[in-house]
Amino acid sequence: MERLLPILVAWPLACGFLVVALAQVRGLHRLTGLISGLGLAGGLGMAVELCRRVYELHAAGGQASFSFGLWSPAQAQLYADGLSSLLLLIINFVGLAILIYSVAYMRRYTSTWLFQSLFLVMVAAMNGLVLAGDLFTLYIFIETAALASYALVAFGCEAEELEASFRYLVMGVIASTFILVGVALMYSLTGQLNMIQIATVLARGKLASSPALLLAAGCLLAGLAIKAAMVPFHAWLSDAHPSAPAPISAMMSGVLIKTGGVYAIARIVFSVLGANASYAQVLMAMGGVSMVVGALLSLGQWDIKRMLAYSSISQMGYVMLALGAGAYALSSGAGRDIALLCLVGAFFHLFNHAAFKSLLFLASGSIEYATGTRRLDQLGGLAQRMPVTGFCCRIGALSIAGIPPFNGFFSKLVIVIALVLAGLPALAVLAVAVAVLTLLIAVKLQRYALDGQSSLQAQQARESPWPMGVGMVVLALVCIGGGLAFFPLRQYLFDPAGQALLQAPLSQAAGALP
Amino acid sequence: MGIAIYMMAFGLLLVGLYALVAKKNVVRIIIGIAILDYGINLLLVLMGYRHGGSAPILGKGETTAQLAARSVDPLPQVMVLTNIVVELAMVVVVVALAIRIYDRYGTFDMNDIRRLRG
Numbered sequence: 001m002e003r004l005l006p007i008l009v010a011w012p013l014a015c016g017f018l019v020v021a022l023a024q025v026r027g028l029h030r031l032t033g034l035i036s037g038l039g040l041a042g043g044l045g046m047a048v049e050l051c052r053r054v055y056e057l058h059a060a061g062g063q064a065s066f067s068f069g070l071w072s073p074a075q076a077q078l079y080a081d082g083l084s085s086l087l088l089l090i091i092n093f094v095g096l097a098i099l100i101y102s103v104a105y106m107r108r109y110t111s112t113w114l115f116q117s118l119f120l121v122m123v124a125a126m127n128g129l130v131l132a133g134d135l136f137t138l139y140i141f142i143e144t145a146a147l148a149s150y151a152l153v154a155f156g157c158e159a160e161e162l163e164a165s166f167r168y169l170v171m172g173v174i175a176s177t178f179i180l181v182g183v184a185l186m187y188s189l190t191g192q193l194n195m196i197q198i199a200t201v202l203a204r205g206k207l208a209s210s211p212a213l214l215l216a217a218g219c220l221l222a223g224l225a226i227k228a229a230m231v232p233f234h235a236w237l238s239d240a241h242p243s244a245p246a247p248i249s250a251m252m253s254g255v256l257i258k259t260g261g262v263y264a265i266a267r268i269v270f271s272v273l274g275a276n277a278s279y280a281q282v283l284m285a286m287g288g289v290s291m292v293v294g295a296l297l298s299l300g301q302w303d304i305k306r307m308l309a310y311s312s313i314s315q316m317g318y319v320m321l322a323l324g325a326g327a328y329a330l331s332s333g334a335g336r337d338i339a340l341l342c343l344v345g346a347f348f349h350l351f352n353h354a355a356f357k358s359l360l361f362l363a364s365g366s367i368e369y370a371t372g373t374r375r376l377d378q379l380g381g382l383a384q385r386m387p388v389t390g391f392c393c394r395i396g397a398l399s400i401a402g403i404p405p406f407n408g409f410f411s412k413l414v415i416v417i418a419l420v421l422a423g424l425p426a427l428a429v430l431a432v433a434v435a436v437l438t439l440l441i442a443v444k445l446q447r448y449a450l451d452g453q454s455s456l457q458a459q460q461a462r463e464s465p466w467p468m469g470v471g472m473v474v475l476a477l478v479c480i481g482g483g484l485a486f487f488p489l490r491q492y493l494f495d496p497a498g499q500a501l502l503q504a505p506l507s508q509a510a511g512a513l514p
Numbered sequence: 515m516g517i518a519i520y521m522m523a524f525g526l527l528l529v530g531l532y533a534l535v536a537k538k539n540v541v542r543i544i545i546g547i548a549i550l551d552y553g554i555n556l557l558l559v560l561m562g563y564r565h566g567g568s569a570p571i572l573g574k575g576e577t578t579a580q581l582a583a584r585s586v587d588p589l590p591q592v593m594v595l596t597n598i599v600v601e602l603a604m605v606v607v608v609v610a611l612a613i614r615i616y617d618r619y620g621t622f623d624m625n626d627i628r629r630l631r632g
Contacts, residue, residue, distance in 0.1 A: 181527070
């Protein structure tokens with residue numbers, strides 16, 4: 001099983017290079033789409049298998065993790081547990097749906113093979129990112145995923161796209177510098193790069209009062225918060241995500257900010273630094289502020305994709321808030337069960353957000369494909385003209401708004417309940433209030449895009465080609481099924497993921513740090 | 515003496531950060547990115563240095579324990595090498611972007627490259 005971990009990174013990467021090679025050969029260049037599909041389908045198969053094995057180990061009550069080290073298992077470069085396998089499942093599943101969609105969407109661009117190979121490199125880097133077992137590997141994969149995404153944001157080579165990509169790249173360089181300074185300081189403090197080894201050294205408590213440890217943790221968290229677009233580091237996201245082609249917007253908002261930002265923060269805070277009260281407060285403050293500011297900014301937008309991008313900040317705020325509440329529950333002695341509930345809520349919302357935000361970005365791409373505009377005030381009445389897109393967009397909007405049978409409602413409910421149980425009723429009220437704001441955003445999207453009078457552009461609209469429909473319907477089914485299947489999903493995916501963070505060596509020593 | 519060279523590494527980082535945040539010329543920003551990279555590489559090498567340490571090259575008939583006793587820490591040097599490759603890719607991407615930006619906008623001034631609504 002350990003041998004699967006490097007293959008999970010190598011397989012999409014190899015497919016990406018094969019796509020580049022095939023595209024140069026006359027007659028074989030038609031196969032590039034198939035090869036990239038194989039790359040993602042293989043990744044998805046391996047992710048499912050990994051989830052199954054992790055669940056079996058988890059159900060047996062053992063240490064549910066696999067590690068792969070080139071030289072010794074103690075210095076594992078790749079490490080998989082419940083959380084990694086959950087993220088792998090999300091990355092490869094959403095990636096496959098988006099790839100099917102892009103078969104039709106990318107026809108209006110030349111050199112789609114470049115898109116496919118960059119997409120595969122990005123997926124491979126994200127697979128590596130969630131499997132990384134030491135801090136430097138984590139950094140390298142964050143950089144690789146970011147590099148692919150810079151190129152993909154600028155893929156259309158229009159003026160706005162180039163500008164957005166450049167601004168995004170400058171912010172990305174600042175973020176990665178902070179991360180690497182953090183890694184370097186952490187190495188010089190502990191003499192280790194492996195996350196478990198660092199946690200073991202830190203748990204001895206000798207460094208507890210060291211200001212250098214705070215500096216290292218601050219650098220790491222600041223860099224990752226830029227990657228996760230948490231307020232006040234959010235400014236780049238609203239330019240970068242809307243400017244990219246729709247499949248890439250969906251991949252970045254749906255998956256990239258979760259793996260490069262939220263996952264890495266969760267991993268470092270819980271598994272490396274140890275969840276104590278001060279980190280919990282940082283996470284809760286960032287999450288709470290992002291939640292409110294993102295929703296308010298989103299409400300004022302008239303560009304569909306910009307509106308969705310701002311709402312990603314707000315929804316990631318929910319996840320961060322729930323993670324912070326989990327750390328708070330651990331450090332305040334509220335009990336591991338409540339902490340586990342907070343983490344389950346966080347991961348459930350992360351899973352759901354990957355489904356509905358990707359779906360909404362794909363639907364916005366489909367609307368743009370049919371009408372040529374993204375301005376809400378120039379659309380209208382699309383529900384009749386584009387039944388599949390309209391239906392999927394409505395499901396996505398209802399999910400993000402938190403209407404009961406859909407998945408967004410259940411994850412927000414779990415988060416609110418977990419916040420109350422963790423002894424944070426004020427934040428629970430805030431979460432409910434932001435849910436109402438999100439409902440307004442969803443109503444605005446439906447009112448102006450799907451219902452009402454058709455504008456001139458909207459009257460010309462015809463339904464998009466079927467591959468785009470397939471991509472959207474697959475994600476819409478997850479939105480419908482995700483809410484109803486909460487308990488089996490919790491048992492098979494979210495409990496192992498939450499336990500993976502709680503079982504971390506340091507969480508027992510919580511509170512030992514300043 | 516020991517602290518001064520660390521200060522220099524952090525100074526380089528601050529210079530690079532200043533160029534990224536305050537400069538408005540695309541080329542200057544790219545130079546800022548490069549300076550940031552040099553600063554971080556210097557910091558990484560310093561993390562592995564120790565007084566009187568020699569280069570970590572395994573001599574003939576020398577065991578790894580003997581090597582570890584006399585040499586500086588090789589791991590940060592490996593990290594620097596890897597990081598240089600990543601930064602090369604980064605600089606290539608940003609220069610390609612800058613050329614395309616110049617094609618579209620006809621200027622390197624970020625004040626004029628401003629078509630996105632904030």
